[in-house]
Amino acid sequence: MSHPFAGLSNLGRAFARRTRTTTPPPSAALPAVAAPTTSITREMRFTRTDSATETFLRIEGGLDLESAPQLRATFDAIVAAQPRHVVLDLDALTLLDSSGVGAIVSLFKRVNGAGGTVVVKGVQGQPLAVCKLLKLDRVFGLNV
Numbered sequence: 149m150s151h152p153f154a155g156l157s158n159l160g161r162a163f164a165r166r167t168r169t170t171t172p173p174p175s176a177a178l179p180a181v182a183a184p185t186t187s188i189t190r191e192m193r194f195t196r197t198d199s200a201t202e203t204f205l206r207i208e209g210g211l212d213l214e215s216a217p218q219l220r221a222t223f224d225a226i227v228a229a230q231p232r233h234v235v236l237d238l239d240a241l242t243l244l245d246s247s248g249v250g251a252i253v254s255l256f257k258r259v260n261g262a263g264g265t266v267v268v269k270g271v272q273g274q275p276l277a278v279c280k281l282l283k284l285d286r287v288f289g290l291n292v
Contacts, residue, residue, distance in 0.1 A: 191209045191210065191215075192207065192208065192209040192210050192211055192212075192215035192218070192219065193207075193208045193209055194206060194207045194208065194219060194222065195208075196222060196226075198229070198231070201232065201233060202231060202232070202233035202234065202235055203226050203229065203231040203233070203234045203235070204234075204235045204237065205222070205226070205234065205235070205236050205237065206237040206239075206240065207219070207236065207237070207238055207240070207241050208240035208241065208242075209240070209241070209242060209243070210241075210242055210243030210244075210248075211241060211243065211244050211245070211247075211248030211251070211252075211275075212243055212244075212245040212247055212248055213245060213247040215248070216247035216248050216250070216251045219248075219251055220251050220254070223251060223254065223255040223258075226255065226259070227255065227258045227259060227262070230262055230264070231259070231264055232263075232264050232265070233264060233265050233267070234255070234259050234264060234265070234266045234267070235266075235267045235269065236252065236255075236266065236267070236268045236269070237269055237270050238268060238269070238270050238271045238272075238275055239269070239270030239271075239272065240270075241270075241271070241275045242273060242274065242275070243274055243275070244274065244275035244278045244279075245278075249278065249279075249282065249284070252268070253284070256268075256287070256288070266288075267288075267289070268288040268289070268290065269290075271285075271288075271290055276290070
């Protein structure tokens with residue numbers, strides 16, 4: 149008695165012969181396409197202003213894996229000061245990745261856990277798209 153799949157090895161070889169790929173000659177190559185340019189700024193800068201009633205933090209540029217640790221140290225200092233109200237102005241934030249989201253969410257949870265409030269405002273562009281995707285627009289109360 150022959151094996152029920154015995155003929156399949158020959159079928160696979162026949163298929164491979166018919167589906168071989170070839171590279172087109174150089175004359176048939178597609179024209180080169182210029183790489184798209186982006187206006188996303190990866191460099192991050194921030195300004196912290198403390199008053200008797202609130203801490204105001206404006207973040208500019210990109211908040212990503214490289215810049216999030218620097219900002220986390222500032223967030224730690226803000227939490228240690230135990231402000232009643234924190235305002236994060238993200239109007240000039242052009243890039244936000246998961247590391248940046250983690251830093252902001254950590255600040256949000258720690259300040260709220262200590263009885264304070266965090267207001268996130270001015271989110272737009274790619275950072276807003278990330279916030280909407282993660283449904284953080286609802287958590288942060290973004291009116292968009």
